[in-house]
Amino acid sequence: MEIVVVSDPLAASYLVADAIGELLSRRPEAVLGLATGSSPLATYAELIARHRSGEVTFAGVTAFLLDEYIGLPHGHPESYLEFIRRHFTDAIDIDRANVHCPNGAATDLPEACAAYERAIRDAGGVDLQLLGIGTDGHVGFNEPTSSLGSRTRVKTLTDQTRRDNARFFGGIDEVPQHVLTQGIGTILEARHVVLIATGASKAAPIAAAVEGPLTSMVPASAIQLHPHATVVVDEAAASRLQLLEYYRTTYSSKPAWQGL
Ligand code: F6R
Numbered sequence: 193m194e195i196v197v198v199s200d201p202l203a204a205s206y207l208v209a210d211a212i213g214e215l216l217s218r219r220p221e222a223v224l225g226l227a228t229g230s231s232p233l234a235t236y237a238e239l240i241a242r243h244r245s246g247e248v249t250f251a252g253v254t255a256f257l258l259d260e261y262i263g264l265p266h267g268h269p270e271s272y273l274e275f276i277r278r279h280f281t282d283a284i285d286i287d288r289a290n291v292h293c294p295n296g297a298a299t300d301l302p303e304a305c306a307a308y309e310r311a312i313r314d315a316g317g318v319d320l321q322l323l324g325i326g327t328d329g330h331v332g333f334n335e336p337t338s339s340l341g342s343r344t345r346v347k348t349l350t351d352q353t354r355r356d357n358a359r360f361f362g363g364i365d366e367v368p369q370h371v372l373t374q375g376i377g378t379i380l381e382a383r384h385v386v387l388i389a390t391g392a393s394k395a396a397p398i399a400a401a402v403e404g405p406l407t408s409m410v411p412a413s414a415i416q417l418h419p420h421a422t423v424v425v426d427e428a429a430a431s432r433l434q435l436l437e438y439y440r441t442t443y444s445s446k447p448a449w450q451g452l
Contacts, residue, residue, distance in 0.1 A: 193415065194422045195402060195439040197430045201390040204424045205234035208322070208388050211422065212239060213248050215320050215384075221252040223312075225321030225379075226280070227332075228257065228272045229357075231388050232322050236280035243284045250286040254315050256308075258323070258332040259373035260296040262346065270360050271296070294344060294372035305344040305372060312378065321382035325389050328352045329397045329410035333373035336409045340417070342375030376414045385415055386422045389429040398425055399432040 198204050212235075215222050226232070242248045257272050264271045269278070273293040281291045292311055298304035312318060323331050328350055334342060335350050348370055349357075358364040379385065389398050401412035402423060415421040430436055 209238040225318040231324035262370040318382035331412040334411040394429040
């Protein structure tokens with residue numbers, strides 16, 4: 193893993209935007225895996241700015257979201273499809289038809305999950321998967337004890353995740369209990385995973401994911417299995433890493449997006 197420690201959330205967003213820009217300059221028809229939630233928002237804002245200045249085009253890109261709530265009415269502003277349209281994809285030149293999301297409104301949810309796996313495979317797999325991390329160590333919505341080999345499926349959110357996400361809704365009672373999420377096995381098939389975490393609330397889960405044992409109790413620790421994982425953290429999120437000084441001297445001056 194590359195652990196890149198930067199000063200603040202804005203610096204993190206520039207680095208992650210660089211990673212995506214570099215990929216698109218090499219591969220304009222890249223497949224991007226997109227996360228929702230607050231962690232990637234500054235990155236999306238930066239990519240929108242770079243698109244507006246003519247630096248980057250998404251015209252050839254296909255995107256797959258990590259997850260979606262089950263049971264929200266069509267067009268609900270906090271459905272992840274609406275979220276990503278509002279915060280990113282409607283502001284760039286990606287074709288709306290190429291922005292894919294698990295169908296949380298399907299009557300046959302297992303079939304919707306299987307269809308999502310097929311769609312990712314048919315697109316040639318994900319080139320770069322953006323990830324955030326939950327305060328309980330989840331990645332996507334793979335909550336603690338998720339199988340490290342799991343595929344896209346229905347999951348039940350922990351109370352901790354529902355509390356964390358209540359800020360997007362009217363309160364915890366309005367946060368759905370169930371979701372569809374890419375599995376950990378699905379996520380690990382992306383060719384490059386880039387996890388972004390900022391703020392003190394992410395210090396403990398980052399330390400557990402990066403330096404703790406590989407365990408389904410910290411689903412994000414599964415990225416230890418990935419041959420090309422980049423973790424971009426600000427000082428606050430990095431503050432509990434034991435090998436912080438090692439990461440600073442090894443990675444901070446030279447993020448190696450092409451792999452080490
Ligand atoms: C969102 C997702 C989640 C979030 C995580 C962190 O698509 O898959 O794993 O990345 O819950 O959320 P924020 O960034 O809001 O702290």
